[in-house]
Amino acid sequence: MSQVKLQQADFEPLHVEGKDAERIAGESTSYWKDAWRRFRKNKLALFGVVVIILLGIMSFIGEPISGQNYSENDLINANQSPSSEHWFGTDNLGRDVFARTWYGAKISLFIGLMASLIDLVIGVIWGAVAGFYGGKVDEYMMRIADILYSVPYLLVVILLMVIMPQGLWTLIIAMTITGWINMARIVRGQVMQLRSEEYVMASRSLGASNSRLMFRHLVPNTLGPILVTLTLTIPSAIFTEAFLSYLGLGVPAPKASWGTMSSDALSSFQYYPYQLFFPALFICLTMLAFNIVGDGLRDALDPKERK
């Protein structure tokens, strides 16, 4: 280490204006900026985001760039292995697996997003109202949720799928009918914690209405946990869709989802494993991506939980 040469001048006090002395030198960060900074450091979660974006893009351009149609039968070319013409091969009706995979991506992602968004709306309103009013309202609302919750989720969905006509929206409705409860519980817990905060009292004393308090003040402050729950609901919705399709209760033909594709491929998977491989791979990849992004968001938004 070299010796530092100190001079008399180094000990002169810096001349600082009175006002500047109190200035905070660092740029101020908000909650979201801070969260983004933490999230950005998480390479795995960023990878998940990239995967999700790629899957989203491919679900739109995948079918067109293959030059094939997802529903066109071509029985002469049935069960072909992957080739330059059919990149992922063809299925038992000669349909192009590559085109079907990306068409299926659109359906699977749409179901996942839609179901989660509906869960979000119902869950947030239910949870916010129950948590905000408390007392009897809370007790009755949560008792209803508890009873609905005591029947296994998939059982309810299957029962509903039995009685309703098969279709995309049926699937989404069946999934959301008890799916919102989880969100409602989380929002309720958060709102109950927050409702006695000073800023709520301040706003109330300025004459804010209950609905304004709930949806302008309380809900935005629970956005972190809501976002995490939303991200983690999407893979579970995609899983449920695949699960139901697997039992033959999914989207009806000729529509394809990853679940119906895996289900169709199962009977012949000893001979044509690639037919199962691609949809199964993308189900896993999508669930993996959403799960790690959800975990990453949780770590970023709630540093206390960090382990």
Add this chain to the structure above:
Amino acid sequence: MARYLLKRFGYILVSLFFIITITFLLMKLAPGGPFTSERKTSPAIEQQMLEAYGLNDPLYKQYFDYLINAVQLDFGPSFKYDGQEVTDIIARSFPYSLILGLEAIFIAVAFGVFLGVIAALWHNKFPDYTAMVLAVMGISVPSFIMATILQYVFSIKLGMLPIARFESFAHTILPAVALASTPLAFIARLMRSSMLEVLHADYIKTAKSKGLGKRIVTYRHALRNAILPVVSYMGPLVISVLTGSFVIEKIFSIPGLGNEFVVSVTNRDYTVIMGTTVFFSVLLLVTILIVDLIYGLIDPRIKVASKGAKE
């Protein structure tokens, strides 16, 4: 304690009442009667069949009959299989599912706890990363895909284990592992974070400073407390194993209750659907009650009789 139990039983009864009512109404709402999908029958015969199954009675009478019979654990005859009672179907197929389910629960808890402890003890080191990568994969790979992978690798490629059916212990291994994979991953993550929390607790420091060995501190002091969240996870675990059995039993051709339920769904065999649904719900509600009671026993800080015990 007695009051608490009584209250819990009350809730169970109310829940069951709602479940029975809702399933009954749903099945009445279902399009098409139970005999419509069969080959064309003459109106006279159809009339007679409706008569025989009591489907001509007014709805409220059918409902009360069903309710009273359900209390006596009689869910009526199957509509599709002549001369078979729903109760018989459940009694015949449930043992398979029970064995499979218990095995899956055992695997999930044993390996999940093991992985979680390993990960916590080597926090932020190689074993931790390996365990957590395994856990994330377990959560991301749906059980039915896991089942197919296992069949492909262990039965078709390696020929080590039987691919389907349910005859010996070897037959149970693959389906149990497939069923256990997702809950196993959840338990591993749960165990890891709770173990990490406990390892930083003051009483662990005290135990260490008393000069106790690392092994005793870890297994006698830390593990016992860290395992509590896993006990409370038993409810979701049972649900996961139960619903997972629908596809797993189908894939492995196991004549269990899950498979029976799926078959009844595809057959639109309404009485079997209702019967199994009610049975599943009873099973679940009782399990959750037992878990809550056990929780109170092993963690004296939670008093079962107190108000906060339910959450």
